[in-house]
Amino acid sequence: MEPTLGLLGSGGGGGGLSKMDMSPEVSSYPEESELELGLGLSLGCGGVKAKGFPWGECGRILTAKDFRSGFPGKSSAAAVGGVSGTKRGADCVGPPEVGSASSGVSSSQVVGWPPIRTYRMNSLVNQAKAAKTEEDNKGVDGNEKGKDISKKKVNHGSNKNDAGDREKGHSGFVKVNMDGLPIGRKVDLNAYSCYETLAETLEDMFFKSTTTICSIRGDKEQQTQPLKLLDGSSEFVLTYEDKEGDWMLVGDVPWGMFLSTVKRLRIMRTSEANGLAPGFQENNERKKGKPI
Amino acid sequence: MMMNYFPDEVLEHVFNFLTSHKDRNAVSMVCKSWYRVERFSREKVFIGNCYAIDPERLISRFPRVRSLTLKGKPHFADFNLVPPDWGGFVYPWIEAMVKLGVHLEELRLKRMVVSDESLELLSRSFVSFKSLVLVSCEGFTTDGLAAIASNCRFLRELDLQENEIEDRRGHWLSCFPDSCTSLISLNFACLKGEVNLATLERLVARCHNLRSLRLNHVVPLDTLQKILGKAPQLVDLGAGAFVHDPDSETLNKLKNAIQKCTSIRSLSGFLEVAPCCLPAIYPMCLNLTSLNLSYAPGIHNNELIKLIRHCRKLQRLWILDVIGDKGLGVVASTCKELQELRVFPSDLYGVGNAAVTEEGLVAISAGCPKLNSVLYFCQQVTNAALITVAKNCPNFIRFRLCTLNPTIADPVTMQPLDEGFGAIVQSCKGLKRLSLSGLLTDQVFLYIGMYAEQLEMLSVAFAGGTDMGMLYVLNGCRKLKKLEIMDSPFGDVALLADIGKYETMRSLWMSSCEVTLGACKTIAKKMPRLNVEIIDEGDQMETSPDDRHRVEKMYLYRSLVGHRRDAPDFVRTL
Numbered sequence: 001m002e003p004t005l006g007l008l009g010s011g012g013g014g015g016g017l018s019k020m021d022m023s024p025e026v027s028s029y030p031e032e033s034e035l036e037l038g039l040g041l042s043l044g045c046g047g048v049k050a051k052g053f054p055w056g057e058c059g060r061i062l063t064a065k066d067f068r069s070g071f072p073g074k075s076s077a078a079a080v081g082g083v084s085g086t087k088r089g090a091d092c093v094g095p096p097e098v099g100s101a102s103s104g105v106s107s108s109q110v111v112g113w114p115p116i117r118t119y120r121m122n123s124l125v126n127q128a129k130a131a132k133t134e135e136d137n138k139g140v141d142g143n144e145k146g147k148d149i150s151k152k153k154v155n156h157g158s159n160k161n162d163a164g165d166r167e168k169g170h171s172g173f174v175k176v177n178m179d180g181l182p183i184g185r186k187v188d189l190n191a192y193s194c195y196e197t198l199a200e201t202l203e204d205m206f207f208k209s210t211t212t213i214c215s216i217r218g219d220k221e222q223q224t225q226p227l228k229l230l231d232g233s234s235e236f237v238l239t240y241e242d243k244e245g246d247w248m249l250v251g252d253v254p255w256g257m258f259l260s261t262v263k264r265l266r267i268m269r270t271s272e273a274n275g276l277a278p279g280f281q282e283n284n285e286r287k288k289g290k291p292i
Numbered sequence: 293m294m295m296n297y298f299p300d301e302v303l304e305h306v307f308n309f310l311t312s313h314k315d316r317n318a319v320s321m322v323c324k325s326w327y328r329v330e331r332f333s334r335e336k337v338f339i340g341n342c343y344a345i346d347p348e349r350l351i352s353r354f355p356r357v358r359s360l361t362l363k364g365k366p367h368f369a370d371f372n373l374v375p376p377d378w379g380g381f382v383y384p385w386i387e388a389m390v391k392l393g394v395h396l397e398e399l400r401l402k403r404m405v406v407s408d409e410s411l412e413l414l415s416r417s418f419v420s421f422k423s424l425v426l427v428s429c430e431g432f433t434t435d436g437l438a439a440i441a442s443n444c445r446f447l448r449e450l451d452l453q454e455n456e457i458e459d460r461r462g463h464w465l466s467c468f469p470d471s472c473t474s475l476i477s478l479n480f481a482c483l484k485g486e487v488n489l490a491t492l493e494r495l496v497a498r499c500h501n502l503r504s505l506r507l508n509h510v511v512p513l514d515t516l517q518k519i520l521g522k523a524p525q526l527v528d529l530g531a532g533a534f535v536h537d538p539d540s541e542t543l544n545k546l547k548n549a550i551q552k553c554t555s556i557r558s559l560s561g562f563l564e565v566a567p568c569c570l571p572a573i574y575p576m577c578l579n580l581t582s583l584n585l586s587y588a589p590g591i592h593n594n595e596l597i598k599l600i601r602h603c604r605k606l607q608r609l610w611i612l613d614v615i616g617d618k619g620l621g622v623v624a625s626t627c628k629e630l631q632e633l634r635v636f637p638s639d640l641y642g643v644g645n646a647a648v649t650e651e652g653l654v655a656i657s658a659g660c661p662k663l664n665s666v667l668y669f670c671q672q673v674t675n676a677a678l679i680t681v682a683k684n685c686p687n688f689i690r691f692r693l694c695t696l697n698p699t700i701a702d703p704v705t706m707q708p709l710d711e712g713f714g715a716i717v718q719s720c721k722g723l724k725r726l727s728l729s730g731l732l733t734d735q736v737f738l739y740i741g742m743y744a745e746q747l748e749m750l751s752v753a754f755a756g757g758t759d760m761g762m763l764y765v766l767n768g769c770r771k772l773k774k775l776e777i778m779d780s781p782f783g784d785v786a787l788l789a790d791i792g793k794y795e796t797m798r799s800l801w802m803s804s805c806e807v808t809l810g811a812c813k814t815i816a817k818k819m820p821r822l823n824v825e826i827i828d829e830g831d832q833m834e835t836s837p838d839d840r841h842r843v844e845k846m847y848l849y850r851s852l853v854g855h856r857r858d859a860p861d862f863v864r865t866l
Contacts, residue, residue: 112371112778112803113698113753114637114669115727117428119454119482120586124638127563127589175376185829186376263458 118173125190178206178236178267189259195251199229199238206267229267237273240265249273300325304333313338332356339363340773340798342380342404343823346853347388358397359423360385364404366801366847367751368776370428373803373845375829377860380404383413384858390417398423398449405429411436415443422474423449433458434485441467449477451504459485466491475499479506481530481561481587489515497522506530509563514542520549528582529553530561538568547572560584560610567595577602581629584610586636593647597622607631607662612638613647613669620652624659632665637696650677653693657684665690673730674702678712682719691716692727698754698779701731708732714739717747727751737761741768749774762786766793776801784811791815794822799849810839812846816866823855824848824866 177184185205192198229238230251238250242261250258250265307330310316320330336359339345351357364380382404389396396418406429414421421444434457440450441464465487468475475495480487487510496502496519504527507516511532520526536543556576565588577583580603585591589612591599596611597619603609606627613635615623623630633656635648650673657663657680664687672695693713702709709730717723717740724746728736732755740747741764748771756762762782765775766789775797783806794800794815809826816824827845855865 110698112368112373114694114696115371115751115753116636116669117370117454118372119428119456120636123587124589127587173372184376186372 121188122173122190129190174262174264176202176205176265176267179269179272181206187265189262194255195230195258199250202238202265202267203229235270236267237270238265239268239273300329303329307333335359336398337361341849341851342382342385343856344798344849344851344853347385348392349853351388351392351394355392355394357394359400360389360396360398361400361402362404363402366776366799367403367774368778368801368803369403373778375827375860375862378827378863379856379858379860381410381858382406383410386410386414386417394418395420397421398425400425400427401429402427403429405431406436407431408433408436408439412439412443415439418444420446422446423451423477425449425451425453426455427453428455430456434460434462434464434483437480438462438464438467441465441472442469445469445472446474447472448474450475451477451479452482453479455482457483459483461485463488463491465495468495470494470498473498473500476501477504477528478502479504479530481506481508481532481563483508486510493518493522499523500525502526504528504558506561507532509533512536513546513569517542517546517549520546520553524549524552525555526553527555528558528560529556531559531563532561533564534562534569535564535566536569538566543569543572547575550575554579556580558582558584560587562588562591565590567592570595570599574599574602579605581605582608584608586610586612586634588612589614589638593619601626603627605629608633610634610636612636614638615652616647617649617652617655620648621655621659624655627660629662630656630660631662633660633663634667635669636667637669650674653677654680654684657681662687664688667692667694667727669694669696671696672700672703673709673712674704675707675709675712675715676702676704678709679715682712682715686719686721688716688720688723690725691720691723692725692751693729694727695729698729699731708735710735710739714743717742717744722746725749728755729753733757734761734764737764741765744769746771748772750776752777752780754779756780756782759783759786759789763789766790772796773798775799777803777805779804781806783807787811788814791819791822794848795819795850797850799847801845801847802843803845805842807843807846808839809837809841809843812843812848813839813866815848820854821850821852822848823851825859826864826866828862828864 173186173188175184175186187198187201187205189198192201229236239247240250240258240262241247241264243263247266247268253261303326307316307319310319313336316330316334320327331353333356334354335356337350337354337357338361339350340363342362342364362382362385364382365374365378368374369378380403382399382401386399390413396414397420399414399421400423404426406426411432414424416439424440424444424447432455437450437452437457440447465480468491472495476499478495478499487508489511492507492511493515496505502523503525505519505523506528507519507530509532513534513536516531516534520529536546550572553576557579559573559576559580559582562585567590570591577599583603583606585596591614593614593616596615600606600609600615600619600622604626606623607629609623609627609630609632611634615635620635623633635652638647648668648670650670653666653668653670653673654677656666663685666688667690670693673693678693701707702712709728710733713726713728713732713736717726721743723744726740726744726747726749728751734757737756737760740750744750747769750765750769750772752775759782761780762777763786765772766786772793776799778801782802787802787807788811791814812824812826815822825847826843827847829844859865
């Protein structure tokens with residue numbers, strides 16, 4: 001049985017939901033579940049119960065010696081990526097911890113776990129970000145505000161009363177729709193630190209899964225090359241609706257600004273995207289016009 | 293029968309003493325005349341699943357309904373397992389109530405989709421509308437709130453808990469007319485945007501009956517100080533930003549205002565905190581019965597502990613795991629009246645040093661004899677700890693333990709946690725709600741089936757080994773109402789063993805399990821009063837899938853009104 005691969009190959013990059021990488025000796029999927037495996041971001045585990053498997057960090061290949069603590073015995077392949085549960089990736093945070101089970105492994109890549117209300121998750125993340133921004137601002141002058149999602153505990157030591165000034169930003173999850181697909185998804189923007197990782201994840205979510213379904217079923221066509229959503233080179237382009245209701249191309253404004261203004265995302269056909277505000281300056285001018 | 297000699301008014305008067313829905317439901321089953329009297333006198337109705345019945349039928353049975361509680365999405369929607377646009381729309385309910393002339397006064401919604409249109413319709417249609425409570429809802433903006441504020445002339449309660457509200461930066465708060473003095477409870481802590489502070493102060497000043505006020509993060513400390521000065525009668529306070537220069541006039545004024553607020557029993561918020569300001573609230577702590585600091589990551593361990601030492605009368609405590617085991621030890625020795633404890637994780641993304649372990653929980657169980665409800669997030673737990681907790685606390689009604697690694701074994705013995713949770717269900721004979729985590733085999737379900745006789749809700753994730761696990765539960769837990777299972781190896785054998793059971797339950801959720809489409813179809817075919825919904829996020833529905841295919845997400849629930857008509861494309865009702 002093939003080991004399942006983490007979707008975003010390199011460690012530390014991308015906001016992907018990790019799959020469990022397993023050495024063949026412990027994976028034992030029944031044949032028919034291969035279909036589901038291909039579809040998305042499964043936790044990919046075999047039928048072994050007695051041994052445990054720790055959660056893998058995104059992109060890290062686990063070996064037998066990592067298998068120490070508890071883990072489910074079955075594959076929990078989520079169809080098409082379990083996308084309604086979004087990827088709560090830790091991956092933009094920094095290098096993944098190399099750890100054994102006992103050091104405590106991140107559970108954040110698992111859809112639906114830990115069972116914390118989305119609202120609370122967003123709230124904590126926003127507070128952490130805000131606090132880090134505070135610290136960054138208090139620190140070296142001229143430093144750009146930290147883009148990274150900090151995993152440190154919030155350390156709010158400020159005496160300033162500028163609560164009103166700070167833009168708390170959007171709650172993490174935004175809807176993503178793609179032209180031609182009836183089903184929308186949701187992604188947690190807080191899981192990404194830059195456009196590239198977001199785009200990569202969306203490409204995986206919307207394109208790779210389709211490709212894999214089709215290839216398993218033996219259908220022809222469907223694109224197999226990776227689609228670049230940001231550079232206009234493919235049939236689709238990534239756009240977002242901002243607070244004013246305007247649809248903009250993703251990628252032009254600084255990431256932090258994007259986070260604070262994005263309401264939802266849409267993967268639009270490039271042919272329809274002509275005439276979208278390409279840049280920040282032009283957007284300002286367009287503000288007076290009606291939203292799309 | 294004796295009671296036939298009593299006129300209806302007397303029956304009605306007697307029934308009015310029955311406050312619980314269960315009792316009123318029971319009473320209505322006694323005989324036809326009791327049924328009749330009960331239904332015409334019922335004013336409060338609770339609907340645990342909005343798709344179990346439709347508004348028309350509800351109103352025809354209870355025409356005098358004044359207070360409606362509705363729950364929409366399945367519980368696991370909280371954890372992102374249900375795609376957006378799944379359903380749970382309140383609009384049809386409001387529309388029906390308007391059409392049928394209901395005199396609605398109170399609406400309480402949980403996990404429902406509430407549009408601005410719904411709120412506007414609500415606000416314009418029910419002249420005596422008094423109370424709106426929205427928990428974990430979405431779909432509306434501050435424009436909807438503006439409509440409520442503007443049009444509900446006798447509004448007493450606007451309570452927004454953990455909703456996703458789009459903030460249009462309007463002036464919804466200013467929409468409360470100057471004539472509005474009726475507010476008793478106002479909670480807008482979950483709002484992200486600005487509010488006009490002067491308007492807020494004036495509103496508070498003229499609502500002399502205001503008992504509960506929860507502010508959002510933009511309300512600064514000096515506004516809080518002014519508000520407290522104007523509302524010393526407050527019983528429940530949610531602070532927004534609690535940040536100021538420590539040696540300031542404002543802080544002194546705050547301290548004075550707090551001295552006069554002798555009625556405050558419940559405290560929450562502190563969405564932003566400067567720790568040096570915290571001592572200002574110590575005088576409030578002495579009488580506090582409820583404290584929620586779970587949204588206050590700015591309070592560090594040592595400050596938390598200092599604060600807690602003052603809270604001798606605490607009955608409910610919601611806190612972040614920054615408190616640590618030592619801090620929980622302090623809670624155990626200080627809060628002897630504690631009934632409910634929730635410890636939330638503060639570090640969601642990192643591998644992090646777990647701030648609390650099983651030791652903290654054990655300490656609480658030993659020190660707090662009245663403990664009956666626990667939600668505890670920790671890195672790991674041992675069987676020994678759970679057994680001790682079970683022995684110390686036989687009175688648990690709710691026990692939810694979440695190991696951050698969902699399948700972690702007992703770190704000392706490397707055994708599954710079956711024995712630990714088994715001890716809990718065996719000892720806590722009144723247990724109504726249980727959430728499991730950690731490495732678990734079928735054995736734990738055997739225990740649950742055997743001992744958890746009062747269990748009404750069970751949440752399972754990554755647990756069990758075979759269908760027997762689920763069977764133990766279905767066969768044993770007679771009072772089970774809600775069962776939700778994710779990522780566990782239960783399949784068709786378990787699902788189909790006793791499908792009649794599901795009509796005795798409110799709902800069953802199974803995701804990432806081993807049930808097949810064929811089995812789900814079987815249930816749907818045999819049980820017309822069950823809705824079996826498959827959530828399919830791929831495009832498998834375009835080609836007709838094989839009955840042998842695994843179903844990724846299934847949600848089945850009893851319903852008197854058949855398939856719902858508002859299901860989106862990705863939900864297929866079999």
